[in-house]
Amino acid sequence: MAKAAQVKVEEADYVVVGAGSAGCAVAARLAEAGSSVVLLEAGGSDEKFLVKKPGMIGPMHAVPKIKATVDWGYYTTPQQHALDRKIPQTRGKVLGGSSSVNGMLWVRGNRANYDAWEAEGNKGWGAADVTSLYKKIEDFEDGADDYRGAGGPIKVTRHGLVTEASAQFREAAAETLGVPVVKDYNGAEQEGMSTFQQSVHGGLRYSAARGYLHNLAPANLQVQTDVTVAKVVIEGGRATGVEVIDEGVRRVVRAGKEVILAAGVFGSPQLLMLSGVGPAAHLGEHGIEVVADLPVGDNLHDHLFVPITFLMKNAVHRGTPLHYARGLARELTRGGSFLAHSVFETVGFVRTSLATDVPDMQLHALPWAYPSPNQDAPVQHKVDKRRALTILATLIYPRSRGTLRLAGADPTAAPLIDFNYLAEPGDRQVLLEGITMTREIMRSAKVAAACGGELHPGPAFDDNALKDEIRNRATTVYHGVGSCRMGTDERAVVDPDLRVRGVDGLRVADASIMPSIIGGNTNAPSVMIGEKAAALITEAAS
Structure with missing residues (x-):
């Protein structure tokens, strides 16, 4: 300029x-x-x-x-x-x-x-x-x-460094939900699972x-x-x-x-x-x-999501100071580290029972643990160093x-x-179904062997408990x-x-x-x- x-x-x-x-x-x-x-x-x-x-x-x-x-x-x-x-x-x-x-x-x-x-x-x-x-x-x-x-x-590119955990989730979700793996969700058809496109080059x-x-x-x-x-x-x-x-x-x-x-x-x-x-x-x-x-x-x-985090053996944690130091060193020498990409890797546009003519749920995959229960407080959250995969179950048509x-x-x-978040009961229902479908995906054969269990919100929160807990965990995109x-x-x-x-x-x-x-x-x-x-x-x- x-x-x-x-x-x-x-x-x-x-x-x-x-x-x-x-x-x-x-x-x-x-x-x-x-x-x-x-x-x-x-x-x-x-x-x-x-x-x-x-x-x-x-x-x-x-x-x-x-x-x-x-x-x-x-x-x-x-x-x-x-x-x-x-x-x-x-x-x-x-x-x-x-x-x-x-x-x-x-x-x-x-x-x-x-x-x-x-x-x-x-x-x-x-x-x-x-x-x-x-x-x-x-x-x-x-x-x-x-x-x-x-x-x-x-410039728009596909994410070029998708971790095994995120790729596995993409494939498991497609099979579990009966949707296609879509090459280009910005093309003719949006519905299905895909690799994120990023404004990065x-x-x-x-x-x-x-x-x-x-x-x-x-x-x-x-x-x-x-x-x-x-x-x-x-x-x-x-x-x-x-x-x-x-x-x-x-x-x-x-x-x-x-x-x-x-x-x-x-x-x-x-x-x-x-x-x-x-x-x-x-x-x-x-x-x-x-x-x-x-x-x-x-x-x-606005769009709202609830993060659901799972321990994953094949995830690659990249949130510690050591990982950032290694990424910076690579960027300064030959490039191509994880720092050259968005932190979000795979995505899905799928339907809950409340959907009409288009998918009403977006699933973002993030290859590390998201702060629990939310990021409201203006303080730095302690980094969870365990290998984990977080899915952001996202309400994309709020009422x-x-x-x-x-x-x-x-x-x-x-x-x-x-x-006026969550004023309409249907918004909570879509988010609840998004959590439920994510849990179902993570129990499927394609991903279960690598999954070490749900970290957040955690198995103590069944559907009944989640109906209220969503008020505490839902946050903005x-x-x-x-x-x-x-x-x-x-x-x-x-x-x-x-x-x-x-x-x-x-x-x-x-x-x-x-x-x-x-x-x-x-x-x-x-x-x-x-x-x-x-x-x-x-x-x-x-």
Whole structure:
């Protein structure tokens, strides 16, 4: 990426707020099309070994002092249906946003998800439409076909160092559940067991920042880091720029054409409300003048999982300081260690009894013991050195909905994040069935000989006990969406062209616009939303 000019640009055709998964894509594509663009990011540089090396996600998330350098440190409000737990919400405080701190799992979701969006009135968001965008984004290791792309800014590879324990689970699950082993779950059919695809290549994390900013490096894009956007400047019903806090000084960056909020599921609704766009009664509580009375912050939802850990003789533990030292030594000499890959290895998209037309359970395989019962406490968990395999039984279509609200009018204060986790009984039922099916798989002939028994939650928790224990163990995959819902009805914040209702020159482009969550990890869809936004804006301006 070209270095930013010493003098910061104070006006451009487009001002994009947030250099995360979607923001990097929309900013780079608009600049590539010939427009001047300023991209504003509250976090700092991503030029850190911790960020660039895929396998460093372990210490990045587990060591509090390290995590604080790249994460905003958000927590939910006490979750009423989850024992009043405050559940962490990791969000990247760095160029690339959460694509710089995530597990690098490249999952588009089920094609039916996008057709459902279109059926709700979101024209242009069906499976066929978004497939063309994904093909533009990807540089897939198998090359291009009817579904996959080659030559795009994000390199996508299959995990190349799958442990025997994870591979064995993949095969055992396919046989036990009667589903196929799928070569490409991002292709024609998602359902089945597979090897994870990762946004990783050559031992490097392919975050949105690497793909769109460092590699594309459009000359007419200026990136400003470590600046906090306080609000959108709205004059006469039109967004004309943003007010930023830069080294304690407030200044305005003007947008000649449009302002695009890509600050994420928490940041975008927070900024809208600080700017007078949101629920009128709530804004009034904080003395904010109402510009547009919209349901900003509603429809908040997320993926949840329960970890089930088994002792496995053929697992390879890689979580100790010694293992990291060995991995680093190899990376510095010849490369190709476990640090060159995501920590997640195999995956399945399968059905519980509550599934309708698509799989409703995602199984992530992780080749070590997960902290029990959860990772709520902001302390470093003791590493369990035993050989183990953890399966994350993941609810991918939650029914529960929550809200995001302002804690006050201070733009530097964290918002109030209430997912209302597990409010709907069906969510607990899907998770319970996910645990039950995982236990069944681990008793099968293909894996039983290597399995030394269930470590967590443990055999003491039968189905009856688990119904309540899920409240203590269920935790987030950090896939919050929906707080600036796209649609054509009164529940919508943005229309299908991502324009904020009632305010000209203002769009939102990130995971917050999803009407409903997709069936899989949300990074790839967030990048796609950025690409879509750029295409919509460019077409409208032509």
